[in-house]
Amino acid sequence: MDLDRELNPQQTEAVLHEGGPLLVLAGAGSGKTRALTYRIAHLVLHRGIAPWNILAITFTNKAAEEMRLRVRRLLGTEKTGIWVGTFHATCARILRQHIERLGYRKNFVIYDTADQLRVIKSSLKRLRVDAKQVRPVAIQNLLDKAKNQGIDPALLVPQQSPTGRIIEEVVADYKRRLEEANALDFGDLIVLALRLFETCPDVRASYREKFHSILVDEYQDTNRAQHLLLQQIASEGGELCVVGDDDQSIYRWRGADVNNLLAFEKDFPGTRVIALEENYRSTQTILRAADAVARGNPNRRGKRLWTRNEVGDRLVYEETMTPDEEATSIAREIQRLATELDIPYRSIGVFFRTNAQSRPFEERFLLLRIPHAVIGTMRFYERAEVKDLLAYLRFLYNPDDSVSLLRILNQPLRGIGPTTQATLQAYADEQATSLWGGIEHALEKGILSGASRGRLERFQGLIRILNQGFENHGSPEILLKTVVAQTGYKTFLEGKEDGERRLENVEEFVHTASLFQAMEEEAPGRETLGAFLQRIALVSDIDQYEDRANCVSLMTLHCAKGLEFPVVFLTGMEDGILPHQRSYTSPEALAEERRLCYVGMTRAKKKLYMSRACYRSIYGERQQTDPSPFLASIPPDVIDFRDAEDEFDEIDDADPIGIDAGNGDSVLDYGESQLDRPPLPPMPSSGRKQTYRIGERVEHETLGIGTVRNVEGTGYKEKITVQFKVGKIRKLMVQVSPLKKSS
DNA sequence: CCTCGGTGATTTTTT
DNA sequence: ATCACCGAGG
Numbered sequence: 001m002d003l004d005r006e007l008n009p010q011q012t013e014a015v016l017h018e019g020g021p022l023l024v025l026a027g028a029g030s031g032k033t034r035a036l037t038y039r040i041a042h043l044v045l046h047r048g049i050a051p052w053n054i055l056a057i058t059f060t061n062k063a064a065e066e067m068r069l070r071v072r073r074l075l076g077t078e079k080t081g082i083w084v085g086t087f088h089a090t091c092a093r094i095l096r097q098h099i100e101r102l103g104y105r106k107n108f109v110i111y112d113t114a115d116q117l118r119v120i121k122s123s124l125k126r127l128r129v130d131a132k133q134v135r136p137v138a139i140q141n142l143l144d145k146a147k148n149q150g151i152d153p154a155l156l157v158p159q160q161s162p163t164g165r166i167i168e169e170v171v172a173d174y175k176r177r178l179e180e181a182n183a184l185d186f187g188d189l190i191v192l193a194l195r196l197f198e199t200c201p202d203v204r205a206s207y208r209e210k211f212h213s214i215l216v217d218e219y220q221d222t223n224r225a226q227h228l229l230l231q232q233i234a235s236e237g238g239e240l241c242v243v244g245d246d247d248q249s250i251y252r253w254r255g256a257d258v259n260n261l262l263a264f265e266k267d268f269p270g271t272r273v274i275a276l277e278e279n280y281r282s283t284q285t286i287l288r289a290a291d292a293v294a295r296g297n298p299n300r301r302g303k304r305l306w307t308r309n310e311v312g313d314r315l316v317y318e319e320t321m322t323p324d325e326e327a328t329s330i331a332r333e334i335q336r337l338a339t340e341l342d343i344p345y346r347s348i349g350v351f352f353r354t355n356a357q358s359r360p361f362e363e364r365f366l367l368l369r370i371p372h373a374v375i376g377t378m379r380f381y382e383r384a385e386v387k388d389l390l391a392y393l394r395f396l397y398n399p400d401d402s403v404s405l406l407r408i409l410n411q412p413l414r415g416i417g418p419t420t421q422a423t424l425q426a427y428a429d430e431q432a433t434s435l436w437g438g439i440e441h442a443l444e445k446g447i448l449s450g451a452s453r454g455r456l457e458r459f460q461g462l463i464r465i466l467n468q469g470f471e472n473h474g475s476p477e478i479l480l481k482t483v484v485a486q487t488g489y490k491t492f493l494e495g496k497e498d499g500e501r502r503l504e505n506v507e508e509f510v511h512t513a514s515l516f517q518a519m520e521e522e523a524p525g526r527e528t529l530g531a532f533l534q535r536i537a538l539v540s541d542i543d544q545y546e547d548r549a550n551c552v553s554l555m556t557l558h559c560a561k562g563l564e565f566p567v568v569f570l571t572g573m574e575d576g577i578l579p580h581q582r583s584y585t586s587p588e589a590l591a592e593e594r595r596l597c598y599v600g601m602t603r604a605k606k607k608l609y610m611s612r613a614c615y616r617s618i619y620g621e622r623q624q625t626d627p628s629p630f631l632a633s634i635p636p637d638v639i640d641f642r643d644a645e646d647e648f649d650e651i652d653d654a655d656p657i658g659i660d661a662g663n664g665d666s667v668l669d670y671g672e673s674q675l676d677r678p679p680l681p682p683m684p685s686s687g688r689k690q691t692y693r694i695g696e697r698v699e700h701e702t703l704g705i706g707t708v709r710n711v712e713g714t715g716y717k718e719k720i721t722v723q724f725k726v727g728k729i730r731k732l733m734v735q736v737s738p739l740k741k742s743s
Numbered sequence: 744c745c746t747c748g749g750t751g752a753t754t755t756t757t758t
Numbered sequence: 759a760t761c762a763c764c765g766a767g768g
Contacts, residue, residue: 059758060758061758086758087758088758089758112758113757113758186757186758187758189758190758250756251756251757251758253755253756253757254756254757254758353755353756354754354755354756355755355756356754356755356759356760376757410744413744413745415744417744417745418744419744538758539758556755556756557756558755558756558757559756559757580755580756581754581755582754582755583755592756596756617759618754618759619753619754619759619760620759620760621759
């Protein structure tokens with residue numbers, strides 16, 4: 001390991017730093033992963049720190065895997081003993097050891113978002129609350145928000161609101177249900193680890209001692225709870241090193257708080273700050289354009305990213321009429337790149353803001369036979385058949401997991417339907433036990449009658465057989481095979497729609513289990529199953545993303561974080577799509593959209609394309625679009641305007657629309673481009689401003705008070721979408737509707 | 744108990 | 759456009 005030759009001075013400094021906290025501000029493509037892995041290697045090889053005294057936190061499991069690999073290569077050994085993982089995985093690992101100290105049983109399961117929603121819905125039902133009155137996702141958001149901040153969800157229940165009491169009850173019931181099921185949601189993993197350290201000083205002390213050296217990647221995307229956790233385990237004598245980039249903070253909606261990064265020195269006094277500003281990834285042109293976009297935001301730490309790379313090509317911006325044409329045009333360009341320039345498909349990334357935008361690309365690419373992979377849609381473990389089987393495993397691991405039990409009770413069908421389930425649930429509630437506890441109790445006491453009793457007994461018998469198999473060899477693979485065989489799951493699938501495909505998924509799942517088995521070193525048993533389930537609960541699809549196949553990668557901007565491609569297509573550069581409609585609710589949300597744009601742009605190494613469709617269907621309704629305001633920030637001399645129609649007239653009286661954070665002299669700095677112009681009649685040259693803004697309150701003669709959700713068009717074509725208090729959503733023509741502004 | 748069709752609501756990003 | 763939920767009929 002030759003530091004001087006392989007690292008720049010700032011990276012070297014980050015690697016060598018000893019003692020107090022270290023904050024590395026690492027711009028896009030500045031080789032931060034390199035610095036991090038070298039730092040780890042240096043700790044072990046030259047400073048005599050034992051690998052098991054090192055904790056490295058990454059943002060995704062994929063990043064963890066990669067770091068593990070790189071560290072292994074540097075250290076030259078297979079088993080390093082270093083803890084590398086996401087916050088969630090790390091906390092799960094800690095809790096697996098000590099959760100009994102918090103009154104939970106050791107065999108806890110992890111509830112994902114869907115499981116969480118099931119619990120909330122059943123709580124609502126139990127409390128006889130109409131799901132329309134209190135939306136389940138609203139509860140879910142509240143729970144999430146609280147746990148991300150490390151506070152009790154009860155504290156976030158709105159006190160004034162008429163539904164406050166109900167929400168309070170649901171939140172309390174949710175908590176009870178999860179405890180009863182011995183289940184933790186994602187937020188709990190962090191919060192409970194935090195509580196473990198707070199309430200058990202001895203445990204905390206042991207981890208403080210263990211983790212002499214802690215490294216955290218993507219620090220800008222940590223939330224409050226994670227920050228607190230770090231404060232708990234980072235010891236005074238130890239070394240804490242965090243790496244991040246405030247310009248790439250894109251998970252605010254998930255509770256991430258850039259202030260963790262911005263105010264790091266305040267929370268950890270004596271911090272040394274190092275900035276990595278040399279970019280090794282992109283051309284000068286791409287960097288210049290991206291930097292200009294980033295500058296549109298206030299409150300940045302600010303940095304000067306530079307590169308020794310070539311100037312490179314200008315960016316290409318293209319407008320088409322529809323998303324289909326956008327996809328067609330990009331598909332053709334990709335073909336051209338592949339044939340004329342010999343660019344392999346795998347070096348091309350196509351990004352979009354929302355998953356829903358991927359469809360036209362998939363269709364076009366399929367048609368033109370462009371090999372492609374959509375990253376991050378319909379995760380494997382979310383497919384019904386996989387979830388079913390997983391539920392069996394989870395239930396066998398933890399019989400109190402009622403969500404899983406409810407899923408498998410009648411799957412495959414065995415005549416234990418909703419009615420029976422409700423009866424059983426009511427009985428279990430009465431007995432203050434989990435659903436399975438209630439069922440066993442009911443069977444024992446002979447409370448149930450006739451048919452359903454027999455069916456339940458048969459189910460109980462099945463579970464007994466499975467449990468026996470589990471005791472004999474707890475290997476997930478064998479257990480899974482037993483489940484499939486004993487339940488007749490394959491037969492169950494055969495008749496169904498898409499049966500073939502689903503059977504394949506079952507096979508694949510079994511295969512995954514066998515791979516997992518092969519990785520484990522200990523003899524299979526309860527622990528193995530627990531570890532297997534935990535892994536499944538915490539991996540996402542980007543983690544599975546393998547770039548060995550020569551495919552064009554289609555993904556959302558969020559998925560693209562941390563990746564790079566020689567050629568990038570940034571699509572849907574439209575106001576309302578790239579700054580997403582919903583981000584107009586707050587300046588912070590809007591700033592995040594700009595960062596998202598920045599992240600997308602900085603993924604590109606050589607070529608960056610941006611595009612927009614002038615019309616897009618939203619809610620299945622065709623709407624005109626405006627160019628993304630972010631385009632206005634890009635200096636005109638680095639961008640080529642390519643027009644599908646190839647007509648290019650000047651507009652003289654156009655008003656810039658939306659927020660204008662640009663320097664005002666961009667080619668793209670007009671509100672509407674040629675293609676927007678309606679054929680007839682021509683727009684009047686005056687009165688083209690929008691008179692309403694999103695979020696404004698309005699009063700309608702018959703519909704009453706409402707809030708503006710969307711504004712489209714200007715002048716006599718101005719239309720607003722209003723959500724009225726009475727619950728209706730209406731789209732109204734401003735000029736003709738009996739409307740007035742209200743306060 | 745299942746399937747079908749209508750209804751209404753709902754749209755960001757995911758550990 | 760798509761999905762979840764509900765009630766009616768098989």
